[in-house]
Amino acid sequence: MKNLLCIVLFFFSLKGLAQEISVDKAALKRNQVVNDTMRSSNKSTSNKNIKNQDATIDLYKIISFENDTTIVDTTLTIKKEYKFNYLRKDNFELLNFSNLGQTYNTLSSNFYSERTMPLFGARARHFNYMEIEDINYYHVPTPFTELLYKSAFEQGQLLDAFFTVNTSEQLNFSIAYKGLRSLGKYQHILTSTGNFRFTTNYTTKNSRYKVRAHIVMQDLMNQENGGLQDEDLVNFETGDEEFLDRSVFDPNFENAESILEGKRFHLEHQYQITKAQDSLANNTLIIGNNISFEDKYYQFTQTTQNDYFGDAFLSSSINDKVTLEDFYNRFYASYHNKDIGHLRLNLDYNNFNYGYDTVVFLDDNSITNRIKGDVLSIGGAYNKSFNKFSIEGELGVNVSGDFEGNFFKAKASYKINDNTKALATFNSSSRAPNYNFQLYQSDYLNYNWDNTSLFKNINTQQIAFQLQSKKIANLSFDYTIIDNYTYFQKETDTTFVKPYQANSSINYFRLKLNKEIKYGKFALDNTIMYQEVLNGENILNVPKIITRNTLYYSNHFFKKALYLQTGVIFNYFSEYNMNAYDPVLAEFYVQNNTKIGNFPRLDFFINAKVRQTRIYLKAEHFNSALTGYNYYSAPNYPYRDFTVRFGIVWNFFL
Template sequence: MKQYFFILFIFNLFTVNAQQETDSLAQTNKEYETVLFNDNNFLDILFYKHFNNTPISNLGTYGSSFYFPTTYNLDNQKNVFAPTSVKDKLFKLEGFKPFTNLTWINAGRREQILSLNHIQKFGKLASLHFNYKRVSSPGIYINQEANQNLFTGDFRFNTDNNLYQLRLAAEIDRIENQENGGLADITDFEKDSLGRRSLYTVNNEQSYYTLKQTNVEVSQRLNFINSKIDSIRSNKVYVGLENEYNTKRRSYFDYDISSPIYAETYLDSTSKFWVDSTFAKYFRNTINLGFDNGKFSVQGSFDYYQHEYNQFMGIDSNFNSFYAGLMIGYKTNKTITNANFSYGLNGYNADDVNSSIHVKYKPTEILTIGLEGSYKLIEPELYYKNFISNHFKWINDSLEKEQTIYFGAKVKLEKYRLTLFANAKLRDNFMYFDTLVNLIQHDFATNNISLGVEKDYRIYKFHFKTALIYQITSDDVIMPLPNIVARQVVYYENKLFKRSLKVRVGANASFTSDYYAYEFMPSISQFYAQNKNEIGAYPYVDFFISTHLKRAQVFFKWEHINAGMSGYSYLLTPTTPAHDRSFKFGVSWNMFD
């Protein structure tokens, strides 16, 4: 009880201090309203299954395992949902007005999503940000369901003279999914031979897995030299200490041992428990020393990782890694450059290299050029070296370090609402699962290239958004990419009721050319190569009505409205159909004060 009153007292203290600055922050509040009333990102909320104009490739239900078939995201799978965060924009302001975004999307039994995003500043000294996401997608086939609860939080505090800075961060992720391994006979679906989707035979009828991941981080920084250059800039010499604790447990339960997907895999028929489980945790200590004058910054660091890793039927191991790192930043009125480099000194990751550079150049108000590059030389995870379970077994005693070279460029012309980009990736000695779900280290280089253009334009009250991506891959099976990814959005926009209500009515069409998309193995949650069936060459069309009244967006969406009109070839993996036509209702509401 005493702790409660103490927290309440601190909260009120910050609030009172903030209220005393109200008059001086009137302009800031106007900037807040500019951010909060901006509805340019309404398409991101509507089409949260797209990322950079590329539709998701998943297991049929949102929240299930997925990847985006592009050069950048093929091996950088991310959990993407409505990328509409305004956190960075608001934190740059000196105001204190709290902000909350509540987004709820309902598609009946097929899918429900809830997202709560809150940002609050306590005067100039402290800030709080947290996000909660809940996904529930029961699916329409047997043993097909996705459930996720994700919480992320971030609290920052600095003293009035910026002598000391503190950051507390946490992430808690809980996933409980059923993944059926696809339909047993996809030709039944392509012929639409059964009336009800729940009647189709799937590859695995009784299985599910859970993923529990927790991450806690404490970062502290002491500016022991802080001398002012002018009213904005100052010379800072600082020492920092970071501590991070991370745990991750994945458990798989299988009650369908006769499933045909295990015909070519190892299977321990003597085991009494059909459970596969891996557990990993690490504790990281980082100490850094740096200099920053607002224009140039440099920071050196030493990282120490202590790892623990074990499997239900396999190894139980403890190992360490020690890194040295360097970060350099440079800012001018037109250019922002950041470079990072780390090297494994000893331990499990000895001689690892992880480096990157990002350059943003804005010579004029209408032109922005972005360049990024990276080089990685990484020791394969212990998971790839030794794994034993009820369903799979591999031992790789001599693996080479995985090597990745990446380059990306983007040119954005604000005046013409035009974006051009190019990405290229070269990979060598990377790990993948072949067509028999055997773990293989590819012993020669594979490259992928993506070239794209995005254009927004308007004719009268009709708005158009066009995106076209052309991709090249050196191996269509191991690193499959569709040659063409295309998207077209068109909508009519008008303001009604004395221009207080903005209404948009339109459609979205997404298309990928055919390619040998990955298949999925549920028991190890891994995508693997296949060279028998191509998917794609099918347009997905959505129709929507979106309204925006002050700070609230309300939309109605008919997703995949063309389902069945030109056959039943709409597949997300070679054995997983996309959802049929569905109706969705959603609300996204920005709240502050």
């Protein structure tokens, strides 16, 4: 009830403010970016259901956090197949756990960073946690709705419902909710998650003031079972019919669950001081302000102590809860001149409060309960285009407060021709390790530490190159050097998970190639990545090869009323020491005893499009009984068996 009241008050406060607000349409047009699936939207998307015949599909705009604009896309492409999942993102570099809504193991890592502050812990639970950068804003000529449904495992389903409307040319609202409940094939792995989003943006007619804001409320709950017991791994891998019913396995425990909850209120507004006579004004001066407040917590509960995690202060009612209150405020001034370029200067303020309710005393030592304070930062950004060549740079540095940190990025791109573009990027960053590396408290004795004065800043330098070409291929390469890398690993003498920091530099590179080959109605889409850790391989473990190859057929039927795609997806990664999962921390930790990988995953799919409706049918991992039951998402956590799942995405234009 309190959450609903906050939404109503927020709505009316913004509506009152709407009398003063505007958008820079010229800037929006300059930033307009249409992705590769958009280019055929006008041809492939029917507008017969749109009552306003003047409302063509290109007028339904999606505006990202960075003000890049794409168009609502109702086409059916192979890229849509890759994104039709719980995250609604291409998960090429991720390996999902057996149940929908559980965590993902990372097969590859990108250490590019523009942050100067540490992150909240429980990173294994954040894959579906929507950050500020994940929230989009909208501008539509008529009300637009999108409904997504996908079947889950055993009992449950996934539903993502979205609605947006412009009440006028200047004012837009959107509301969305993604909910999931899935029982899962194994004992005690039920997932129940919800992501509520509300956004608004408003522009005045004089194009001098604009505002946009969002409210996000999220709760992500997982039952935790610790994976299969070691003695059951043999029974799982034999493929014996007695054990094909996965519910017969006894996991390590059946009395624990974890939950991540968060609420965020975010507001951005800016005022254009100079009068915009037209979209080609030589000088534009803008001042702006961004405000964000986020309140989140992670909680692990267990009805009784389990030796799997060691001794506890109490033998019952394990209840670990950590909170973070984070307030962020930015003031900035932005100047644009068509000859000089675009320049922005900003002043940032962070207030943070992370920790627990009580101080813990362990072995005559006290574990503090709070990390809180303030950080003041300054920064700036610049970009300029010269015909086919463009450059941009950005930097930020903490000048006072409780955390030191800085970042710098430089990017240059050159458009070789209409089909080919080359990009080069350099990124350097330094920030404190995540909060849970610095401070953690638990009812389990082994999960208590205070490293606030021990751990140094993590320093990374990355250089990256990209070649984007429709005719040749999409090629990317990045090389990263990491100093003071922090990670979790089991102690050799106690076998309990602890945080560590590397003594030496880690050198890590990745090479990724993507190319689609078409012949008539058939196509072969190939993505392959080669990566290697040159030193620090027992600290940062990754498979050398990750590949996805899709052979599919596409065609129109019934006088082009139906568009059909069907094919087979082949996924594979080479064997390596895959990270293990710790339920108390909701973190992955390094292990060097168990190699996982070298198992193919074959999916057969049939996808269809009828007007604005896309229908998805997939037989996932249909080769599981043929290639052996040695597939895992993490040590002791089996990957998914063969299953058939159905889904649909339905768009409505009113």
